[in-house]
Amino acid sequence: MTVTANPRLLIFDLDGTLIDSxxxxxxxxxxxxxxxxxxxxxxxxxxxxxxxxxxxxxxxxxxxxxxxxxxxxxxxxxxxxxxxxxxKLDFTYVYPGVLEALASIRGAHPTVPMAVLTNKPVHPSRDICAHFGLDRFFFQNYGGNSFHTKKPDPHGIQTLIAEANALAPNAEPITPAQTVMIGDSDVDILTARNAGARSLGCTFGLSPHALAAAQPEATVDSPTEWPATLFA
The missing domain is CATH 1.10.150 (DNA polymerase; domain 1)
Structure with missing residues (x-):
């Protein structure tokens, strides 16, 4: 099942999606x-x-x-x-397959920007991503205290779309429909819906019980499925 045709911006949740914290x-x-x-x-x-x-x-x-x-x-x-x-790093680890999946996406689709949008405070979010070498894949990392609102408010996604468009001012503007939010909870799915974006649910995360009710466009059982599901 594909999420959307030719996504042009990928936004990842952190806890339960990239890392098990x-x-x-x-x-x-x-x-x-x-x-x-x-x-x-x-x-x-x-x-x-x-x-x-x-x-x-x-x-x-x-x-x-x-x-x-x-x-x-x-x-x-x-x-x-x-x-x-x-x-924050006593027991936290990157889910198996995450680094390989991100590298695969970057290699096959080098012009597609990727970012992190989490409700975790921004400083530990950035520190954790830097510690595990995740930060090299993302042009931006916003946390729950980066704005006046948190997910599921769409402001974070809207800001990331605007910033991604600023990275390539001569390209056709990225639209919400070309943006995918990847996350493990209903909060992520609702954030995407509120922004007019698409969503990919991760059943391996911290809140799989909430995904079914939230109805993402597609789900995966492992990060290794991201490349094929996002770019089928």
């Missing part, structure tokens, strides 16, 4: 809960909270946000970010 995120949340004198949560529960940025992750881990004082919440978020900044 589940354990480091879970450990950082539980370290935050321990710091606050709270009981740890099962990793599976924390993993189900991932996808909407650090602030929402901590809000969900703390339970009903209406029962948490704002100062207490801000303290928890700050501790989490500080802890995660140190421990």
């Amino acid at each position: 589940r354990q480091d995120l879970c450990n950082s949340v539980n370290a935050t809960l321990a710091h606050l004198g709270r009981s740890a949560l099962p990793d599976a529960v924390i993993a189900s909270y991932i996808g909407d940025g650090a602030s929402m992750l901590i809000r969900r881990a703390l339970g009903d946000p209406d029962q948490v004082e704002e100062s207490h919440l801000n303290q928890a978020i700050s501790f989490f970010l500080d802890y995660y900044r140190i421990h």
